[in-house]
Amino acid sequence: MSTIENSNKDWSPRIIAFFCNWCTYTASDLAGVSRLRYAPTTRVIRVMCSGRIDPEFVIEAFTQGADGILIGGCHPGDCHYSEGNYKCLRRYHLLQRVIGQMGIDQRRLRLEWISASEGKRLQEVVNEMTETLRQLGPSPIKEVVQTVIK
Amino acid sequence: MPINDEARVGFYICHCGHNIANMVDVTSVAEYAAKLPNVVLSRDYKYMCSDPGQEMILKDAEVFKLNRIVVASCSPLLHENTFRNATAKAGINQFYFQMVNIRENASWVHEDKELATVKAKDLVRAAISRVVFHKALEKKKVPVNPDVLIVGGGISGISAALNIANAGKKVYLVEKDPTIGGYMAKFDKTFPTLDCAACILTPKMSAVLKHPGITLMSYSEVAAVEGYVGNYQVKVTRKPRYIIEEKCVGCFACIDACIFKEAKFSDEFNEGLSKRKPVYIPFPQATPQVVLIDDKTCIHFKTGKCPQSCAKACDRNAFDFDQKPVTQELEVGTILLCTGFQPFDAARAPYYGYGRYPNVYTSLEVERLVNASGPTGGNVVLRDKTRPKSIGIIHCVGSRDEKTNKWCSRVCCMYSLKLAHLLKEHTDAEIYNFYIDMRTPGKGYEEFYDKLLNEGVHFIRGRVAEVSDWAINEHEKGKLVIRAEDTLIGMVRRIPVDMVVLAVGIEPGKDAQDIRRVFNISCSNEGFFLERHPKLAPVETFTDGIFIAGACQGPKDIPDSVAQAGAAAAQALALIDSGFVELEPNTAFINEELCCGCQVCINLCPYHAITFDETKSVSHINEAICKGCGTCVAACGSGAITQNLFEDQQILSEIYGLLVE
Numbered sequence: 095m096s097t098i099e100n101s102n103k104d105w106s107p108r109i110i111a112f113f114c115n116w117c118t119y120t121a122s123d124l125a126g127v128s129r130l131r132y133a134p135t136t137r138v139i140r141v142m143c144s145g146r147i148d149p150e151f152v153i154e155a156f157t158q159g160a161d162g163i164l165i166g167g168c169h170p171g172d173c174h175y176s177e178g179n180y181k182c183l184r185r186y187h188l189l190q191r192v193i194g195q196m197g198i199d200q201r202r203l204r205l206e207w208i209s210a211s212e213g214k215r216l217q218e219v220v221n222e223m224t225e226t227l228r229q230l231g232p233s234p235i236k237e238v239v240q241t242v243i244k
Numbered sequence: 245m246p247i248n249d250e251a252r253v254g255f256y257i258c259h260c261g262h263n264i265a266n267m268v269d270v271t272s273v274a275e276y277a278a279k280l281p282n283v284v285l286s287r288d289y290k291y292m293c294s295d296p297g298q299e300m301i302l303k304d305a306e307v308f309k310l311n312r313i314v315v316a317s318c319s320p321l322l323h324e325n326t327f328r329n330a331t332a333k334a335g336i337n338q339f340y341f342q343m344v345n346i347r348e349n350a351s352w353v354h355e356d357k358e359l360a361t362v363k364a365k366d367l368v369r370a371a372i373s374r375v376v377f378h379k380a381l382e383k384k385k386v387p388v389n390p391d392v393l394i395v396g397g398g399i400s401g402i403s404a405a406l407n408i409a410n411a412g413k414k415v416y417l418v419e420k421d422p423t424i425g426g427y428m429a430k431f432d433k434t435f436p437t438l439d440c441a442a443c444i445l446t447p448k449m450s451a452v453l454k455h456p457g458i459t460l461m462s463y464s465e466v467a468a469v470e471g472y473v474g475n476y477q478v479k480v481t482r483k484p485r486y487i488i489e490e491k492c493v494g495c496f497a498c499i500d501a502c503i504f505k506e507a508k509f510s511d512e513f514n515e516g517l518s519k520r521k522p523v524y525i526p527f528p529q530a531t532p533q534v535v536l537i538d539d540k541t542c543i544h545f546k547t548g549k550c551p552q553s554c555a556k557a558c559d560r561n562a563f564d565f566d567q568k569p570v571t572q573e574l575e576v577g578t579i580l581l582c583t584g585f586q587p588f589d590a591a592r593a594p595y596y597g598y599g600r601y602p603n604v605y606t607s608l609e610v611e612r613l614v615n616a617s618g619p620t621g622g623n624v625v626l627r628d629k630t631r632p633k634s635i636g637i638i639h640c641v642g643s644r645d646e647k648t649n650k651w652c653s654r655v656c657c658m659y660s661l662k663l664a665h666l667l668k669e670h671t672d673a674e675i676y677n678f679y680i681d682m683r684t685p686g687k688g689y690e691e692f693y694d695k696l697l698n699e700g701v702h703f704i705r706g707r708v709a710e711v712s713d714w715a716i717n718e719h720e721k722g723k724l725v726i727r728a729e730d731t732l733i734g735m736v737r738r739i740p741v742d743m744v745v746l747a748v749g750i751e752p753g754k755d756a757q758d759i760r761r762v763f764n765i766s767c768s769n770e771g772f773f774l775e776r777h778p779k780l781a782p783v784e785t786f787t788d789g790i791f792i793a794g795a796c797q798g799p800k801d802i803p804d805s806v807a808q809a810g811a812a813a814a815q816a817l818a819l820i821d822s823g824f825v826e827l828e829p830n831t832a833f834i835n836e837e838l839c840c841g842c843q844v845c846i847n848l849c850p851y852h853a854i855t856f857d858e859t860k861s862v863s864h865i866n867e868a869i870c871k872g873c874g875t876c877v878a879a880c881g882s883g884a885i886t887q888n889l890f891e892d893q894q895i896l897s898e899i900y901g902l903l904v905e
């Protein structure tokens with residue numbers, strides 16, 4: 095973690111956000127309609143269900159330089175497809191272990207249940223995560239991977 | 245970024261008036277996009293969704309030989325279909341289109357134009373790199389079953405049922421209570437016209453019963469729903485009445501004959517202000533006119549030692565003490581939810597003394613007291629049978645209150661005025677209305693308020709702090725004292741009264757969360773059913789083919805409920821009359837060559853769409869059952885499963901696009 099970058103107030107992390115269509119993506123629309131301001135750090139990729147999120151996507155995003163990854167799905171019991179979010183939760187635990195082993199700070203991967211009505215929650219989560227990542231600084235993974243390849 | 249030489253992308257960025265252009269530098273995004281691989285053309289335009297905007301895509305496609313379209317504008321949940329259609333009109337397969345959300349996801353939520361523009365560029369790059377990998381697909385057309393399920397038989401469900409049945413379609417109306425009618429059936433008069441509620445409601449209730457197109461399933465609940473728009477399979481559980489419905493003619497001989505000579509059990513329909521027997525009918529005009537037995541109080545069910553005098557009195561042999569819950573399966577194409585509200589529980593506001601002081605009533609109890617067919621025949625008397633000489637009506641109980649519910653319940657001011665008028669008429673008492681703000685928006689509503697102002701009713705503006713029986717002078721002795729700050733004269737007042745009426749607010753129905761799960765729809769923060777769009781799709785939900793109407797969507801009076809029921813009926817009819825629906829082709833399929841036969845996917849599918857082909861030793865997805873969640877795709881270790889519209893390569897190219905500049 096580089097202290098120079100930490101002190102750089104202008105640095106803004108890039109968060110890849112995988113949001114499910116029915117709950118969290120709709121919540122992000124609601125946040126928009128309600129004009130809730132939050133940090134411009136997320137880049138949303140819409141999937142139908144959080145169950146679609148392949149661990150490969152997460153690893154790939156980290157390797158390509160994402161500073162953080164946010165996964166948003168429906169609350170337990172509320173999945174549009176019954177239980178895709180439980181599958182997602184299991185993969186999330188697995189991924190936390192894997193990224194830990196890769197030397198990625200586990201706070202860089204976050205899973206949140208945000209329902210269609212929780213625009214406010216979305217705002218809070220993005221702002222919180224942005225703050226955490228600002229403290230952690232840019233993810234070192236991309237460079238590490240590139241030097242390994244070289 | 246991988247290059248596909250054949251892809252010729254046309255990129256468009258929308259200003260959305262100032263909605264986007266104020267926070268995202270659209271020209272710089274357009275210039276940036278023009279230089280990205282595969283982009284043949286890049287433009288910005290004021291309103292892409294307008295006709296000229298769409299025309300532009302059509303013309304450009306021809307001139308520039310485009311075969312991919314990317315539009316950066318609002319949310320795909322709003323306009324994806326608009327632009328897919330434009331793409332199709334331009335002679336390009338509609339799935340060679342990708343939308344970038346830079347309004348809800350950027351301009352409306354950010355404050356720094358530079359960073360918002362950087363974000364927009366990232367998102368645009370991702371979409372352009374993704375669209376290159378899109379495949380041409382066709383939407384599957386499936387026929388729509390013309391039959392309709394309506395859940396909830398209040399005024400909303402009744403109106404919708406009649407609308408749809410009058411258009412010649414078959415309707416199943418499922419009501420959880422023994423009778424239809426909802427809350428309206430409890431009222432004597434309705435604001436602002438003060439017309440008799442029963443006179444306008446009961447004819448509609450019997451019209452429902454008599455309509456050849458409507459199957460009324462009272463005392464029933466929906467247990468499960470499967471399928472998709474146009475083709476829903478519904479399981480309805482009919483609770484046992486212990487009466488064979490078709491045989492009962494509603495003569496009530498059994499009620500007279502019941503072993504209980506006196507009615508002993510709390511009567512729900514009268515809000516507990518009277519008693520009923522174990523065999524009963526909720527109210528004389530209940531629809532259907534069929535009695536039922538409450539097995540929790542009936543001697544037969546409690547001890548098995550009742551002579552069953554009720555059954556003996558029935559000359560139609562309608563009794564069946566062995567009835568069990570029966571599950572019936574229905575097939576329908578569309579569903580309307582009209583499950584209404586529940587009143588705020590006054591015990592949650594203990595400072596108003598409900599439950600502690602017998603003379604504190606809820607508005608619903610008073611609706612029954614003023615009702616000519618209510619527990620006292622319309623004679624307004626307190627529990628000790630005396631007539632109140634002074635009455636305080638407290639508005640906003642459980643509404644507009646940080647401690648309970650924040651929202652305005654919309655109907656309480658008006659019904660409090662109505663009750664003030666009716667109580668004055670019935671008792672000639674002094675009436676005090678305590679209000680925070682008087683809210684009377686509606687046709688003839690403000691005029692109704694004016695009328696009340698001239699009827700000698702007192703209005704005190706201020707939130708009531710407390711109701712107590714603590715007298716500080718002779719004058720207050722034996723009375724309930726309402727303590728409130730009168731904000732118009734700026735002092736605290738104590739008004740002693742004989743009776744207090746709590747204008748309880750409108751809350752989401754008790755089982756709203758269960759219903760939401762069964763029907764796979766969402767609720768808003770307060771717990772009311774969530775509409776697809778607050779302005780443009782107020783009766784649609786995010787689940788195609790499921791509509792909402794009435795107080796289940798939010799606090800609403802009868803005129804608005806009926807209007808919404810009409811809107812929901814029209815939406816359902818439009819869907820039915822179009823004859824078919826088009827389904828998103830986002831289903832998954834397995835490449836048999838790659839499948840190793842491990843069967844990991846099979847248990848993951850919530851719809852049991854995946855089976856194992858023993859002869860070929862591979863798994864197979866039934867496309868008709870697959871709903872396209874993609875869970876199996878993410879789990880297949882062999883990479884054998886592909887989800888249309890969400891292929892691995894498409895998502896990965898989106899990730900590269902976002903991160904690799």
Ligand SMILES: Cc1cc2nc3c(=O)[nH]c(=O)nc-3n(C[C@H](O)[C@H](O)[C@H](O)COP(=O)(O)OP(=O)(O)OC[C@H]3O[C@@H](n4cnc5c(N)ncnc54)[C@H](O)[C@@H]3O)c2cc1C
Nearest residue numbers: 396398399400420426427434435584585794795800801802
């Ligand atoms: C005290 C009071 C006085 C009022 N006075 C007036 C007035 O004078 N004028 C006016 O315009 N409005 C008045 N209102 C508002 C009025 O009550 C509502 O507008 C109206 O009842 C809404 O009708 P609805 O059909 O949407 O809901 P409801 O009346 O709540 O009916 C819903 C129906 O659905 C059924 N149901 C619920 N859940 C299920 C389920 N899971 N399965 C099957 N069935 C289910 C219920 O049993 C019920 O029959 C008043 C409200 C209150 C509280």
Ligand code: SF4
Nearest residue numbers: 839840842843845880
């Ligand atoms: S998980 Fe993949 S490999 Fe295993 S059975 Fe299913 S499709 Fe075949």
Ligand code: SF4
Nearest residue numbers: 849870871873874876
């Ligand atoms: S995509 Fe979802 S619904 Fe379709 S087969 Fe796979 S797990 Fe089942």
